[in-house]
Amino acid sequence: MAISSKRITINLLLIAAVASIPIIEKFVPLGLHISDPMTDVFVYAILGLGLNILTGFTGLLNLGVAAFAAIGAYVFAISTCEIYPFQLGFWSALGLTMAAGALAGFALGAPTLRVRGDYLAIVTLGFGEIVKDVLVNMDSITKGTQGINPLPPPTLFGHELGGSGQYWLFMVIALLVAIGARSLERSRIGRGWISIREDELASRAMGIRPDHAKMLAFATCAALAALAGALTASRLSSSGEPGNYDFQISILALCIVIVGGIGSVRGVLLGALVMVGMNSIVLVKLTELMGGSDAAPPAALAEAHGLQWAFLFVKTWAQNVLISPTNWKFLVFGLALVLMMIFRPEGILPARGAKEDAPDGDEGPGGVAGGVTGGGASPVATKELRP
Amino acid sequence: MQQTVAAAEFLAACALSRVDAVGGFARDGLLSSQEVFTQQLVTGLSNGMIIALIAIGYTMVYGIIELINFAHGDLCMLGAYFALTVVGALGVDQWAGTGGIMGLVLVLVGTAAFCGSLNWSINRLAYRPLRKASKLSLLVSAIGASFILVNLGLFWGGLPMDVFADGTSSAAPKAFPALVSAAPAAQIGDVIYSRTDLLVLCVTLPLMVALTYLVRFTKLGKAMRAVAQNPTGASLMGIDVERVIGASFFIGGSLGGFATVVYSLYNQTVSFQMGYRMGMDAFIAAVLGGIGNLPGAVLGGILIGVIRSMSDGYLEARWTNTVVFGILILILVFRPSGLLGAKLREKV
Known part of the structure; x- marks a missing residue:
């Protein structure tokens, strides 16, 4: 399907609008400071696009994508930090990081080719936990929970980039990854992935080798996640502690893919904006607006009785936790996942043809997610239940 | 050139540090004696019985609707917070003698009822609308439910009560009062069997026996087995499938409720993030x-x-999670049907 010139215009306008944010912030002092969290959005967009290749295109649910980001961050840190003997430049370290990420993807993908569906999801989750623990425990190499720092900032043609420079560089990288993902989707490889998602047996009959295609999807996903990890490490000048790459990050990435529209590149970009925007802009700004809390002292609560006690109890409770919007973060993630699954499994911006591709009627209202989140890989014929 | 040499040295150091780590695994083993082993075994068995009770909740739900109920561990976390609230409301001080036992039974049964009802409601709200969707949509919904419960736990920890340290730091772990003293109940050789070990046994064993009776010999149990085998067939035989599913969620949840009270009494600390760990062990x-x-x-x-207990005692505690997750991956890759499960047919 050719892209209409109207769509190209819209896309260019959107890109221009996003690119102009640092300039507007510089000259119009609104005091919003959103260019910094927006840089996060670009990094998470790259992570989401990587996950989208594995989970969206190929239909393999990955709950451990943060582990690949961690591997990326640590490979980048070890290859650039001055306390290690390698001290590569930014771009060569980035290349090495992606290669290492792809290798890690192969390492996880190869033994798990036979594992299907929800079991694969759990294996990836276990992988994520093991990587995190190993990074903490191998502290002679990884500095344990301190993380590795300082790291060199991103450079371009020998110039170190500051805040706005990083913003534009990360935006361009995210755009390139998005265009790459879009082209991959339409290429022979991408069509192979999608056919595996829809029906592995049929795609095998059509001459696709599912094992090769899955391994490639794992490697691509891991390389992009490693890239995201390395970019963040470089921006923060630290690998961060291994605990930063926990299950929560994997779920944030999954939310990005699912909320935006699983299998849809534009959807993932929107999902990154919505979820990360919610997480690091809206909730944080709201918390700043709310100001500090002044909980009633316990003594007042002990003296009060009856209705007054109940009122004070609820008021103190609200001031302790409820009033701070950052305390609602998990609820936002959780509700996003449950509500999307129930009411709009195809996401806000569904993948092209998602509706038509929905499998047979027995998949019901969840048909799209049924196809897309990979139920198609092995339709369960009979249940194997042991009493 | 110098850089190359330095790089080689670094890689060698990496290799050596690996050897170090492996050496650490064996090192403590040399100090072992019969008593140390038995003591670790007792601790392991006690924790294992608790894990088993939670694991039953996973396995019942999976057996019937093929869902990895990701929210189960966090349900248990909320149960611990419920129990702590009840204990706080009853007062922490008087837990000796008959009154103490009555109070303990009240906390156990109350928490079980709370967890059971909550699990039933989660099924009703988050899983039942997805009955016809794919397994993975259901799993994603369960992960979402798990995050919602974690957040509720965070809110709960902010309650201005003594037991929650007046709620001033809602995210911090809370101390669970030692209602059952960890004093030795029996000592054989140098191995100590504490009262909490005894408590674990007194709570978990009868529940397992009762559950076995329920599943094997009652009408509901028969219906559950029928639904697990073939839901369509069961509904054609006049079984109300949704009611049976709801009942299994309730039963699984209430077993988790019993387990979480015992767990909290045994470990004496609860936090809103403990559900993930408890849930993963049980899963x-x-x-x-x-x-x-x-x-x-x-x-x-x-x-x-x-x-877990042997790994804590003989390897290093910090590697225990890696060992346990490693076991999980190895089973899923090489023998997904588990130790007692029937051999799965490879489906295409």
């Missing part, structure tokens, strides 16, 4: 035993408890 136990298989869940729970 791994269920998979190890053969998911969907009730005796398997118990066997798996005991094995995981003992493996």
Whole structure:
């Protein structure tokens, strides 16, 4: 399907609008400071696009994508930090990081080719936990929970980039990854992935080798996640502690893919904006607006009785936790996942043809997610239940 | 050139540090004696029985609707917070003698009822609308439910009560009062069997027996087995499938409620993030035993408890999680049917 010139215009306008944010912030002092969290959005967009290749295109649910980001961050840190003997430049370290990420993807993908569906999801989750623990425990190499720092900032043609420079560089990288993902989707490889998602047996009959295609999807996903990890490490000048790459990050990435529209590149970009925007802009700004809390002292609560006690109890409770919007973060993630699954499994911006591709009627209202989140890989014929 | 040499040295150091880590695994083993081993075994068995009780909740739900109920561990976390609230409301001080036992029974039953109802409601709200969707949509919904419960736990920890340290730091772990003293109940050789060990046994064993009776010999149990085997067939035979599913969620949840009270009494600390760890241990136990298989869940729970305890004692505690997750991955890759599960047919 050719892209209409109207769509190209819209896309260019959107890109221009996003690119102009640092300039507007510089000259119009609104005091919003959103260019910094927006840089996060670009990094998470790259992570989401990587996950989208594995989970969206190929239909393999990955709950451990943060582990690949961690591997990326640590490979980048070890290859650039001055306390290690390698001290590569930014771009060569980035290349090495992606290669290492792809290798890690192969390492996880190869033994798990036979594992299907929800079991694969759990294996990836276990992988994520093991990587995190190993990074903490191998502290002679990884500095344990301190993380590795300082790291060199991103450079371009020998110039170190500051805040706005990083913003534009990360935006361009995210755009390139998005265009790459879009082209991959339409290429022979991408069509192979999608056919595996829809029906592995049929795609095998059509001459696709599912094992090769899955391994490639794992490697691509891991390389992009490693890239995201390395970019963040470089921006923060630290690998961060291994605990930063926990299950929560994997779920944030999954939310990005699912909320935006699983299998849809534009959807993932929107999902990154919505979820990360919610997480690091809206909730944080709201918390700043709310100001500090002044909980009633316990003594007042002990003296009060009856209705007054109940009122004070609820008021103190609200001031302790409820009033701070950052305390609602998990609820936002959780509700996003449950509500999307129930009411709009195809996401806000569904993948092209998602509706038509929905499998047979027995998949019901969840048909799209049924196809897309990979139920198609092995339709369960009979249940194997042991009493 | 100098850089190359330095790089080579670094890689060599990496290799050596690996050897170090492996050396650490064996090092403490030399100090072992019969008593140390038995003591670790007792601790492992106690924890294992608790894990087993939670694992039953996973395995029942998986057996019936093929869902990895990701929210189960966090349900248990909320149960611990409920129990702590009840304990705080009853007063922390008087827990000796008959009154103490009555109070303990009240906390146990109350928490079980709370967890059971909550699990039933989660099924109703988050899983039932997805009955016809794919397994993975259901799993994603369960992960979402788990995050919602974690957040509710965070809110709950902010309650201005003594037991929650007046709620001033809602995210901090809370101390669970030692209602049952950890004093030795019996000592054989140098091995101490504490009262909490005894408590674990007194709570978990009768529940497992009762559950076995329920599943094997009652009408509801028969209906549950029928639905697990073939939901369509069961509904054609006049079984109200949704009611049976709801009942299994309630039963699984209330077993988790019992387990979480015992867990909190045994470990004496609760936090809103403990559900993930509890849930993963129990899930791994269920998979190890053969998911969907009730005796398997118990066997798996005991094995995981003992493996954790042995790994804490003989390797290093910081590697225990890696060991347990490694076991999970190995089982899922090489024997997904678990120890007691029937051999799965490869489906295409």
